[in-house]
Amino acid sequence: MISRRKFFSNAVVTAGAAALGATTRSVPAAEPARQPFEISEKVMGNSQADRQEHPPGEPGKDYTPVITPNGSTLPYKVVGGVKVFHLIAEEVDHEFAPGLRAYCWGFNGQVHGPTIEAVEGDRVRIYVTNKLPENTSIHWHGVLVPSGMDGVAGLNQKNIEPGETYKYEFKLRQHGTCMYHSHSDDMVQIALGMMGMFIIHPRTPTGPKVDRDFVLMSSEWRINVGTKRPVPIEMTDFNILTFNGRSFPGTAPLVAKYGDRVRIRFGNLSPMEHHPIHLHGFYWKITEMDGLAIPEAAQQPGNTVLVAVGQTRTVEFTADNPGDWAMHCHMTHHTMNQMGHNAPNLIGVRPGKLDKRVSTLLPGYMAMGESGMADMGEMGMPVPANSIPMVGAPGKHDYIDMGGMFTIVKVRQNLTSYDDPGWYENPPGTLATLASNDELQRDLGFVPSSEKSEKPMDHMDMKHGG
Numbered sequence: 288m289i290s291r292r293k294f295f296s297n298a299v300v301t302a303g304a305a306a307l308g309a310t311t312r313s314v315p316a317a318e319p320a321r322q323p324f325e326i327s328e329k330v331m332g333n334s335q336a337d338r339q340e341h342p343p344g345e346p347g348k349d350y351t352p353v354i355t356p357n358g359s360t361l362p363y364k365v366v367g368g369v370k371v372f373h374l375i376a377e378e379v380d381h382e383f384a385p386g387l388r389a390y391c392w393g394f395n396g397q398v399h400g401p402t403i404e405a406v407e408g409d410r411v412r413i414y415v416t417n418k419l420p421e422n423t424s425i426h427w428h429g430v431l432v433p434s435g436m437d438g439v440a441g442l443n444q445k446n447i448e449p450g451e452t453y454k455y456e457f458k459l460r461q462h463g464t465c466m467y468h469s470h471s472d473d474m475v476q477i478a479l480g481m482m483g484m485f486i487i488h489p490r491t492p493t494g495p496k497v498d499r500d501f502v503l504m505s506s507e508w509r510i511n512v513g514t515k516r517p518v519p520i521e522m523t524d525f526n527i528l529t530f531n532g533r534s535f536p537g538t539a540p541l542v543a544k545y546g547d548r549v550r551i552r553f554g555n556l557s558p559m560e561h562h563p564i565h566l567h568g569f570y571w572k573i574t575e576m577d578g579l580a581i582p583e584a585a586q587q588p589g590n591t592v593l594v595a596v597g598q599t600r601t602v603e604f605t606a607d608n609p610g611d612w613a614m615h616c617h618m619t620h621h622t623m624n625q626m627g628h629n630a631p632n633l634i635g636v637r638p639g640k641l642d643k644r645v646s647t648l649l650p651g652y653m654a655m656g657e658s659g660m661a662d663m664g665e666m667g668m669p670v671p672a673n674s675i676p677m678v679g680a681p682g683k684h685d686y687i688d689m690g691g692m693f694t695i696v697k698v699r700q701n702l703t704s705y706d707d708p709g710w711y712e713n714p715p716g717t718l719a720t721l722a723s724n725d726e727l728q729r730d731l732g733f734v735p736s737s738e739k740s741e742k743p744m745d746h747m748d749m750k751h752g753g
């Protein structure tokens with residue numbers, strides 16, 4: 288491995304004397320012998336002290352543990368100075384949201400697997416037991432490990448056969464937000480949920496102390512309505528979008544006290560799609576990309592961060608704005624549940640007797656949304672068993688017609704615990720309300736008509752449909 292800077296400095300020394308090919312060949316001879324990971328540690332910005340031997344890092348003393356909403360942290364024990372973890376790859380009857388369960392593949396009875404959490408300098412030994420009906424192997428995504436521990440079946444190791452337990456062991460030589468996932472029959476095993484987050488805290492923290500440190504892993508699934516098994520061959524039309532394996536309204540809120548410094552570590556191991564995650568009410572700074580800390584002066588501000596497949600992005604902000612704040616993927620189809628994407632577009636069309644005619648061909652058919660689709664969940668229309676088409680949730684003010692990759696950040700003053708504090712009480716004068724005629728007359732000079740706008744399409748009356 289040759290760093291770019293090193294390449295150029297060598298190139299300068301020999302410049303003019305040799306063609307480019309000769310220059311590149313001369314580099315190895317000029318390079319002093321390097322220890323494994325030396326260059327990587329420079330890339331990570333680690334100090335000499337970070338390479339010293341340390342006792343295993345302890346939660347509460349060496350780090351503030353992360354919170355995995357709807358998930359958990361993998362327990363460990365210390366054996367001879369090594370942190371020992373045990374992942375069991377197995378089938379899990381997983382609930383995505385109330386009303387939808389499916390047989391997925393996960394770890395230790397969970398989808399996704401529990402969050403692995405350790406400290407830079409820790410030596411970890413991770414046993415992986417395969418209780419699946421096919422081979423597997425686990426890749427530590429972003430973690431700098433020896434090649435033979437990298438987990439790509441066939442390339443780095445033998446497959447873990449059903450019933451076998453493999454042992455991975457390495458020293459953590461970095462800090463940051465990483466992930467883990469199956470790297471055997473990837474398409475099937477990732478589509479079925481075999482992934483989790485791998486958080487490595489710094490041995491010597493820098494920057495402001497964080498009060499709330501959340502972990503959110505994005506994924507997407509195809510679960511045909513009324514079935515109980517995700518379709519692993521789906522490439523394009525995903526209908527269940529999740530944070531930590533849950534779809535709204537199954538996602539737990541992220542609760543913070545007013546003034547808390549909040550960190551959210553996003554990871555995306557969706558089979559196919561990237562997710563622009565948007566937070567209402569705050570601006571954050573992106574502090575890490577793929578687990579690499581960004582120097583403070585280079586931290587990008589924003590309120591939407593694109594998390595591509597395979598990426599992690601970490602953001603931090605101060606919870607200085609009390610309220611209930613939506614946080615969601617901003618792709619609109621990623622904040623809804625099992626909608627049929629082949630439904631005809633009836634917005635603005637008067638369906639008339641269409642429902643009845645189509646229902647003779649398709650029992651249970653209901654034309655979606657002459658005036659939009661927002662009321663489909665609220666109407667409580669009967670849905671097939673084990674499905675959540677257009678399900679949202681009752682909110683404080685009205686029905687919340689969101690689903691999928693959507694959750695709520697709840698910031699409160701005077702919290703006594705981080706349990707769900709319920710809905711936000713809006714201070715007087717801070718809630719959007721129905722305008723009175725007096726106000727309209729005063730400010731607009733007239734009261735707008737309550738009639739719907741007449742559009743040309745209203746006169747089409749389904750003629751085009753035959």
Ligand SMILES: [Cu+2]
Pocket residue numbers: 560561562563616617618621692
């Ligand atoms: Cu998305």
